[in-house]
Amino acid sequence: MAFRYLFFLCVAPLIALAQQQRDTIVVTGTFEPMSLEEIDRSIRVLPARSQALVLNSLADLLRLDPSLDLQQRAPNGVQADLSIRGSSFGQTLVLLNGMRLNDPQTGHANMDIPAPLENVDRIEVMRGSGSTLYGSDAVGGVVNIITAPPAATELRLRTAFGNAGINQQRVSLGIVGKKLSEELTLSRDFSTGFQPDRDYRNLQLFSTTRLATDLGNGSLNLAYMDHPFGADQFYGNYPSWENTKTWFAGIEQALGEKTKVSFSFRRHSDLFVLFRYQPQIYTNHHSDESFNAAVRRREELSTSTTLFYGVEALHESIASTNLGGHSRNRIAAYGAVDFRALKRFSLTLSAREELYRTWSGAFTPTLAGGYWLNKAWKLRASTSRAFRIPTYTELYYSDPGNLGNPNLRPESAWSFETGADWVPTAKLRGDLTLFERRERNGIDYYRLLPTTPYQAVNINNINFKGWEAALHWTPTAIHTFDFRYTQLTGDLDTIPLGFTKYTFNYPAKSGVFNWQIHPNANFLLRTRVGVLERRSQSPYALWDVYAGLPRHKVHPFFQMTNAANTGYQEIHGVAMPGRTVLGGLELVIGKK
Numbered sequence: 001m002a003f004r005y006l007f008f009l010c011v012a013p014l015i016a017l018a019q020q021q022r023d024t025i026v027v028t029g030t031f032e033p034m035s036l037e038e039i040d041r042s043i044r045v046l047p048a049r050s051q052a053l054v055l056n057s058l059a060d061l062l063r064l065d066p067s068l069d070l071q072q073r074a075p076n077g078v079q080a081d082l083s084i085r086g087s088s089f090g091q092t093l094v095l096l097n098g099m100r101l102n103d104p105q106t107g108h109a110n111m112d113i114p115a116p117l118e119n120v121d122r123i124e125v126m127r128g129s130g131s132t133l134y135g136s137d138a139v140g141g142v143v144n145i146i147t148a149p150p151a152a153t154e155l156r157l158r159t160a161f162g163n164a165g166i167n168q169q170r171v172s173l174g175i176v177g178k179k180l181s182e183e184l185t186l187s188r189d190f191s192t193g194f195q196p197d198r199d200y201r202n203l204q205l206f207s208t209t210r211l212a213t214d215l216g217n218g219s220l221n222l223a224y225m226d227h228p229f230g231a232d233q234f235y236g237n238y239p240s241w242e243n244t245k246t247w248f249a250g251i252e253q254a255l256g257e258k259t260k261v262s263f264s265f266r267r268h269s270d271l272f273v274l275f276r277y278q279p280q281i282y283t284n285h286h287s288d289e290s291f292n293a294a295v296r297r298r299e300e301l302s303t304s305t306t307l308f309y310g311v312e313a314l315h316e317s318i319a320s321t322n323l324g325g326h327s328r329n330r331i332a333a334y335g336a337v338d339f340r341a342l343k344r345f346s347l348t349l350s351a352r353e354e355l356y357r358t359w360s361g362a363f364t365p366t367l368a369g370g371y372w373l374n375k376a377w378k379l380r381a382s383t384s385r386a387f388r389i390p391t392y393t394e395l396y397y398s399d400p401g402n403l404g405n406p407n408l409r410p411e412s413a414w415s416f417e418t419g420a421d422w423v424p425t426a427k428l429r430g431d432l433t434l435f436e437r438r439e440r441n442g443i444d445y446y447r448l449l450p451t452t453p454y455q456a457v458n459i460n461n462i463n464f465k466g467w468e469a470a471l472h473w474t475p476t477a478i479h480t481f482d483f484r485y486t487q488l489t490g491d492l493d494t495i496p497l498g499f500t501k502y503t504f505n506y507p508a509k510s511g512v513f514n515w516q517i518h519p520n521a522n523f524l525l526r527t528r529v530g531v532l533e534r535r536s537q538s539p540y541a542l543w544d545v546y547a548g549l550p551r552h553k554v555h556p557f558f559q560m561t562n563a564a565n566t567g568y569q570e571i572h573g574v575a576m577p578g579r580t581v582l583g584g585l586e587l588v589i590g591k592k
Contacts, residue, residue: 027098028144029126029133031308031336031350032298040346040370040380042127042417042433042468048120049148053548053557054516054526055117056160056582058145060544063530066486066510067127067468068143071570073234075561075577076189078200078227079242080111084127085435086464086488086506087140088443091388091411093130095144097221099250099264102137104316105288105323106393109268113145114223114246116187116204118156118172121148127468128435129415131364131386132352135312135332139386139413140437147221149181149210150174154590160557162582165192165199174590179212194577197232197239197276216254223248230276233573236401241276245269259297266290274399282399288318288392301337308350309335323396323404328389330356336366344372354387362387362410381418387411394443394456402445405456413439427475433468442492445501454501462492462503482514490535505572509533524548540568555586 024036026043036043046061055061059077062068071089072080081089090107093100096115103109123145130138151174158170172185185206193199203226211218228243250264267289274282296310310333317327336350347369355361368382388411397404419433439462445454466488473481487509492500510532517525526546533539543564548557558581565579 026124027146028095028124028142029130031133031296031338031348032306037378037421037423038340038346040348040368041382042419042431042435044125044127046123046125048117048122049151051526052117053550053555053586054524054546054559056546056559056561057117058113058115058120058123060546061123062125062143064482064484064512064514064528065125066484066507066512066530066532067141068125069507069510071505072576073231073571073574074198074200074229075191075580076202077111077113078202078229079108079231079234081108081571082111082143083506084125084141084143085437085466085486086490087437088502090391090394090443091137091139091386091413093134093138093142095134095142096223096248097146097219097250097252098144099252099262100134100290100292100314101145101248101266103268103288104290104328104392105268105270105286105318105320106391106397108393109244109270112225112227112244112246112268114204114206114225114248115145115147115221116170116172116185116206118158118170118185118187119147119183119206119208120145122146127433128382128417129364129366129384129386129413129437131354131362132334132336132350132366132384135314135330135352135354135364136356136362136410137388139388139411139415139439147183147208149208150176150183152176152590154588156586156588158584158586160559160582160584162559162580164194164577164580165190166580166582167191168582168584181210183208193230194580195232195575197230197241200227200229202227213253216256216260218253219251221248221250231272232276233575234571235399237573238274239276241273243271258299259295261296262292262294264290264292266292284320284322284399286318286320286323286392288316288320291315304340306338307335308338309333318392320392320396322398323392326392326396328357330354346370356389356410362412376422376424378421378423379419380421383414383416386413386415388443390443390456401453403453403455408443408456409441409458411439411441411443411458413437427473429472431468431470435464435466435468437464439463442503444503446498447501448498450499459500459503460493462490464488464490464506478517478519480514480516480518482512482516484513485509485511504535506535507532508535509539522549522551524550540566542566542568553588555588556584557586558583 057076069083126142130142156172160168167190170187174183187204189202205224207222209220225246231240231242247267252262270286272284273279294312299307312332314330332354334352339347351365364385366384370380390408417435422430441458442462470484512530528544531541544561
């Protein structure tokens with residue numbers, strides 16, 4: 001199938017594109033930092049720090065890519081499921097500076113990202129399998145939240161208010177030295193809710209420290225998030241309430257020019273009340289911990305050939321009133337050889353072996369290559385295998401509406417991708433990607449009748465096919481236009497006389513238009529129009545407008561989401577808010 005796609009591209013190339021300039025450096029999905037034009041996978045870079053005044057949350061960035069399906073139950077990613085190219089939310093791996101954030105209890109918690117917007121430099125998205133480099137969960141793709149040192153020694157104060165009782169405050173202190181830098185951020189985001197039992201509170205603390213030593217650069221990230229929210233209808237016809245908390249610590253250190261070590265710790269707790277004002281009826285409390293260590297090294301075999309290899313270890317455990325106590329360990333080794341020739345050819349051969357229980361493991365190879373036809377056209381193709389082990393919820397959870405299954409088998413998938421990049425000028429870029437994913441033992445919830453609970457089951461075969469196209473045009477230094485479209489179809493083995501919960505809630509068609517005006521950095525205006533049609537559902541459109549004045553020390557800003565007041569649901573049965581208006585000020589105190 002992949003070769004047929006490549007042939008189609010050769011005889012009938014379509015125009016599309018990517019957002020970044022030729023000198024953009026990415027680190028996701030590669031074994032060392034590379035410029036975007038050198039990468040043979042489908043990568044998207046979403047800048048955050050330079051756009052902070054016309055953003056309200058990381059969810060605003062993720063919604064700029066139609067291949068990402070952010071199924072929100074409340075605004076600003078308060079409780080959201082993220083998937084890529086029709087994958088389940090558990091099949092999407094979320095990283096913070098390359099370190100795992102995925103929750104072993106449930107994929108519903110993968111978007112509990114403790115990093116405030118002020119600390120994030122960019123988000124890198126790899127669409128397609130990433131298990132060779134990152135292990136379990138990277139079946140549909142990888143989202144890497146990347147922080148950066150502060151640009152200057154300064155204090156930033158930000159406040160905003162909006163309808164539905166929205167009340168936001170953020171304080172960020174950045175200190176820049178010759179070898180040491182520090183950024184400390186406190187973020188508070190409250191809302192009384194646009195309807196009963198839809199209130200939320202999000203408190204975040206984040207510290208990022210960078211230190212240059214004789215061994216190499218090192219970094220330390222510390223984070224905490226407290227996140228209670230009303231969960232009416234989130235998990236069935238119940239007036240529920242939930243409180244999740246996240247603790248994260250990650251350290252990374254270079255040992256010379258060729259070796260890098262990292263260690264991360266993540267703790268996540270989840271207090272779930274089925275009936276908010278009658279907690280005695282049904283209440284669960286889960287607490288899980290993850291420890292992840294890695295050593296990565298590279299060797300230059302010749303001017304055109306580089307060898308990469310490394311080892312990783314992961315420990316996960318959970319203590320739960322519902323799931324009980326469990327723990328598991330994983331250890332992995334990987335290797336890759338990267339060839340570059342004549343500035344026109346590239347080829348990467350890589351493989352990973354990961355052991356996740358006694359004498360059981362997963363082998364995940366990847367083959368990716370690219371060829372520049374000329375300065376304007378590049379062809380690329382890749383094939384890879386991925387896997388995912390079940391979460392503790394899928395294995396052991398039990399409530400009136402959902403039942404786990406301790407006999408679940410791990411998921412596996414083969415992904416095929418081919419595409420063309422078109423860069424005729426510095427102002428115009430394009431890309432087109434065709435992809436296919438063939439899953440085996442996919443995990444979903446199934447029930448025979450609408451009145452019976454869902455049961456976690458393995459589905460023998462699930463197949464997704466689709467294509468992505470984009471056009472990014474900067475006609476002047478003031479205006480930027482970005483058009484993106486993704487189309488997807490899926491099928492699975494028939495389960496007679498029953499219903500699945502998640503597999504067929506994917507967006508069959510999704511398009512995003514983003515227009516930004518930035519005249520001489522005195523004024524910023526960004527508008528986004530997104531149109532989405534889920535399988536067997538009616539399409540809907542959302543229009544958002546963001547504006548700001550980044551002049552001097554006081555920066556007023558204005559944001560209006562769902563400007564057309566569209567009624568819609570991203571999760572069946574969970575209403576989303578109508579028009580939301582937010583206004584505020586940012587004060588910057590610092591030295592040049």
